[in-house]
Amino acid sequence: MSAPAAAPALRRFEHAPPPAFSPERDESYMSEGAEIARVARLLGIELMPWQRHVVDIATQYRLDAEGQRAYKYRTVVVTVPRQSGKTTLMTPVRVHRIMTRPGIDAFSTAQTGKAARDRILKMVEQVEMSALSPLFKALRSNGAEGLKVNGTNSRCVRFSPVTGALHGETPHLVDFDEIWRYPEELGDMLLGGARPAMITLGARAQVWMVSTKGTAASTFMNRYIDAGEAGNDPTLAYFAWQKPPHLDPEDPATWWEFHPALGNTITEDDLAAEMYAEGVSYSERIRAYMNLMTTVTDSIIDAEAWAELANDRLGLEVPALADCGIGVEVAPGNACAAVVAGWWDDEGSPVLRVLHQAPGTSWLRPYLRRLRDDYGVTEIAADDAGPVRRITDDLHPYGTDAGEAELPVRRLGLPDRSTADLDLIAAARDERTLQHDGSRVLAQAVAGAQLRVNNGVERIDRDRSLGPVPSLIAGSVALWHADHREQPAGHQLF
Secondary structure (H helix, E strand, C coil): CCCCCCCCCCCCCCCCCCCCECCCCCCCCEECHHHHHHHHHHCCCCCCHHHHHHHHHHCEEEECCCCCEEECCCEEEEECCCCCCHHHHHHHHHHHHHHHCCCCEEEEECCCHHHHHHHHHHHHHHHHCCCCHHHEEEECCCCCCEEEECCCCCEEEECCCCCCCCCCCCEEEEEEECHHHCCHHHHHHHHHHHHHHHHCCHHHCEEEEEECCCECCCHHHHHHHHHHHHCCCCCEEEEECCCCCCCCCCCHHHHCCCCCCECCCECHHHHHHHHCCCCCCHHHHHHHHCCCCECCCCCCCCHHHHHHCECCCCCCCCCCHHHCEEEEEECHHHCEEEEEEEEECCCCCEEEEEEEEEECCCCHHHHHHHHHHHHCCCCEEEECCCCHHHHHHCCCECCCCCCCECCCEEEECHHHHHHHHHHHHHHHHHCCCCEECCCHHHHHHHHHCCEEEECCEEEECCCCCCCCCHHHHHHHHHHHHHCCCCCCCCCCCC
């Protein structure tokens, strides 16, 4: 066999957004991170900062009584956006493990047998093209594709995610790809085949799971996410890179805050081309590229249906602000706030217009004063809970008369919020009577809005929606307010 071609010069990667979740490095343990990075270089791979971070921490170990490496973590869960390099991470992890442990078995699978086969054959090809090729024998028998180490017989092979997999085996390493697709029963069955045999190896064995996040139906993966975020399992190393809360998922500046491959192996244009490819829904973009769990696979109001309800004359043909309901809402973390006007037209149809939405909340009280002083607004409405409560509580009496309210607020308790939200959704989705101003912030809120059910009461969930939704909640509140306020004399709309 001729010697493999020299590996191309390796790139130096510098973009390293911090993980949303990760254990800290424990300096009282040794780590295999540097060894895995060297194996990666021999394979022609330079680990990105996020990958090096994972292997440095996930492979921390101490020597047990027999001088064997005993890992701090029995289970490693890594969740990153699509196009981050999950497969690139696992190749040197697997190769290093079988190179450094004589006579062991490692197993790898994915969401289907075919996907597992494709991934493991890419690993085989990468090894065959590298300086490590003479150390391995390629295995290509159908159902047992993988690698065997010459001289030690350590091997890494793939298996299909089916009933009975791994029974009778004693794996030192098992890795699962795209576990968000696993039904809970399947995930438990696969681990049930691996864990009993791994118990005999104790802390010398590990299970790795790598995946983008899934949906509410991804109950197997979501158990590990919940445990990882809670941080109450000392045997679990949980790593997550995901969109920070309440940042705009459509803004490329947001992507740089969390996507660990951006600027290293992919560009903004590469990411945008995949995200906005034909057939990729908003919900799928949020799940796969923002790495956020989605409650449902589609938005509660279809984007095309919402767009058809836009009325481009709402910039002119509107009543006086003093005759409208005025809804106010603040996104979690005070990321942004919105003020929306709502009213009913002459035909009895609900109408919404976004008056203003902007980052932060420092602008909100002066803006509300302007509505009061210049446009005759005598009352606003807002949810009785959530971050908007801080703003409405701060609308203290002003001037010398302690009884003179700066701006009275109608507060909606949970039943009223539910009624307001469901009425808006019904008017937009079912009755198709709602009209709106076609604003971008409303369209984004509609695309990302998710419902929450609490004791049988439904409402738009500001915390679990896929992006900021203050304009949509403010809109539902404004329409409720239009039905629950006194009607003062009108003033001209600005």
